[in-house]
Amino acid sequence: ALTDALASGHLRGAVLDVFPAEPLPEDSPLWRNPAVVVTPHMASMATSAEIVNQVAANIARLDAGEPLRNAVDLARGY
Structure with a gap:
């Protein structure tokens, strides 16, 4: 349609x-x-503060050996 x-x-x-x-x-x-x-x-549009919070949280996860949030799945294409 x-x-x-x-x-x-x-x-x-x-x-x-x-x-x-x-x-x-x-x-x-x-x-x-x-x-x-x-x-x-x-x-949606993220604020600068939200982006900083997400990056900081993923750096902490990386340091702790945890999987990153919102990672791109190359096998799925997004």
Whole structure:
């Protein structure tokens, strides 16, 4: 329905963040549509203080030999 709405001009564009299957399948036509922006499931904006807290917490986890939070899973592609 979204692809049809874009093709017909009913919508000029779409910014998408969350999908029923994560990540969005590689063969989805949404990846190739120039009117669509796909974000990496993080559409919110973090404050500088929150970013500092997350980095500091991960440094502490690294020093303790614990797994890092919010690490990229290269096998999954995100």
